[in-house]
Amino acid sequence: MVKKIVTYPTTPSLEFGANVRFFNDELFAIVQDLKDTIQANDLDALAAFQIGSPLSVVVVKKDGEFIELVNPRVLKREGSITPVETTAYFPGMSAKTIRYKKITLMYEDRSGNQQFLEADGELAITIQRKIDYVFGSNFRVRLDEAEKKLFDSKLEFGTDAITQNDCPTVFKRDRILQAFKYLFIFGIIGVVSSFFMSDESLKSLVTVENYIMILMSFLIVIYFLYAQYEGKQYKHCTSCQIGNIIGTTIVLLMKLTVLFLAYYFII
Known part of the structure; x- marks a missing residue:
């Protein structure tokens, strides 16, 4: 079922990020909802929080196939990059983040079996962004101080058309x-x-x-x-x-x- 995507300023409550302990129909339904919502909105990934579920679940779409990540944890990190990211949580907004270039991930599949995944490039960036939601955060915590101030200005004025050296093109006045x-x-x-x-x-x-x-x-x-x-x-x-x-x-x-x-x- 296609779900409404949670957007800013909604924040996770204390119940979010709970580990999945029961691999049952409830879990399978949430995974399917994530897939349906990704397809309907032409997205590359979603975390369960983004459709209002407290479970620690991420679904990523890569090359037309879905990767189901239950209770994902990053075990190993390598390198550093500063990509410009967008996310459905902040519609129409972008920011330059700080991410690891390559990660090794531990997770469980829908049967509860432990799995490992090595990811780099766009896949690594996407997974890191979604894991931020799993732990009750978002990509704002991955910005340096200058970029954070710039992004906060974008949120205040409701436009992405603000750069470090320019005035915004749209004002509340x-x-x-x-x-x-x-x-x-x-x-x-x-x-x-x-x-x-x-x-x-x-x-x-x-x-x-x-x-x-x-x-x-x-x-x-x-x-x-x-x-x-x-x-x-x-x-x-x-x-x-x-x-x-x-x-x-x-x-x-x-x-x-x-x-x-x-x-x-x-x-």
Whole structure:
């Protein structure tokens, strides 16, 4: 059965990572659910945590075949690499991690028999990433401090389009601008509608227009203050952001002034 994939910010509870002790139908059902979910989402692997199961189980798809890893443990590690990884737990996000180049793995198959597996390259990286979930973690713990700060910024702004030396292309303050835009449009529609309204309806319209302009004023203040706070998160581009914030604030004030003048002289 295809399951919903667990995504950030959901974290494992204390019950996650429990060793499988009973190799029964419950285990087989979870393994099949992992396979179905991997196929449905075109993934290369999943850990049981990622579909909401506490069991220590990982399923990897390699060359069209599934590898079932029950109670996996890394016994031997060799070398070090820094791949750029993605994971279904952090949809649309990527980060440069620190991984072992080659690993030797001990695990059990679905019959409870002990097995060993040597893996390198992409397979080794994938297995290490999934074992992180088995032990209640994720690839964030495999980042150095600089990469961790960068990745946290990506999570905060909800975009992968942030690099070490660039400002993000998407800001939370843009949502304030969207709200202001809609209020401005509603205000203009109200002014135009006044030509076709009765005196009684105009009284209600005046009240609505007053509220709209008050809300727009509040949004301008909130935008100006929050945008400065947000801009300071990126010291390397603070100056250009301040100029953009001031310019945007002036434009917002001009729009509010236009709406007020239209309201004053027409309604």
